[in-house]
Amino acid sequence: MDEDYLASCFANTNQVASIKVICNKQTGFPEGYGFVEFYSHAAAEKALQTFSFTTMPNADQPFRLNWASFSMGDKRSNNGSNLSIFVGDLAADVTDTLLHETFAKKHPSVKAAKVVIDANTGRSRGYGFVRFGDDNERSQAMTEMNGVFCLSRPMRIGVATPRISSGYLQYYFSQGGYSNSASPQGSQPDVDSTNTTIFIGGLDPNVGDEDLRQPFAQYG
CATH class of the missing domain: 3.30.70.330 (RRM (RNA recognition motif) domain)
Structure with a gap:
């Protein structure tokens, strides 16, 4: 399940801004989780409600979705602290x-x-x-x-x-x-x-x- 796979899963939303599958630095293999960034909060919330615990395409396991603590574009504040x-x-x-x-x-x-x-x-x-x-x-x-x-x-x-x-x-x-x-x-x-x-x-x-x-x- 790579980024292309995730893209196909959420393609019908027409709201996907970016996708990132996290890979192990040593092996290069996927760690089994990733992030999907949407163009709006509403689109992300709808995806959560629609896909959570439904069966993933061509698999026998459900989607396990949750809000990411920070989007992939978030940065730390200028003073280096975090809120x-x-x-x-x-x-x-x-x-x-x-x-x-x-x-x-x-x-x-x-x-x-x-x-x-x-x-x-x-x-x-x-x-x-x-x-x-x-x-x-x-x-x-x-x-x-x-x-x-x-x-x-x-x-x-x-x-x-x-x-x-x-x-x-x-x-x-x-x-x-x-x-x-x-x-x-x-x-x-x-x-x-x-x-x-x-x-x-x-x-x-x-x-x-x-x-x-x-x-x-x-x-x-």
Whole structure:
């Protein structure tokens, strides 16, 4: 499934601006995901509603679509900072819309919210991102929304620092001990030598604190 394949999938929309399939830098083979940029937000939203979970052409698997945190043309602001925050400890049933509404109630400059979905299971990974249009509101949200409940669980707020690589956005997080890349096999960012926290991904939504504590207890 290359860029030509994706182009054929969305050709009938007549709204595709660009397509990018992400490939592994070492092997050159596709990583199994990519980005489709549309000419308008409305066109992208219609594509999400139309194609999500329908069967992909000439395949036995469904489309797994979600909003990209940033379009392929987005850049960092002039001062090198980013107007997004990391939101962790999300309940399994929190959606993009609910996350957006939770922040927009107090911070109207919120532009987008994205819950990260596991590509293999289609389930939430328990964290996401919220992007703001105003840096002051972003800073306020870092403090005011930390510990606020979203459905059944209090949220953990951290800094999301972007790195642009190969035309797509990678994230690493300077707070909360979380680390994630747009590529599941992407290289790890440099880590502060004083950091004592590691990120554990791919957990079943039913895994609790004690379930996670037991296998790691032997390491101290």
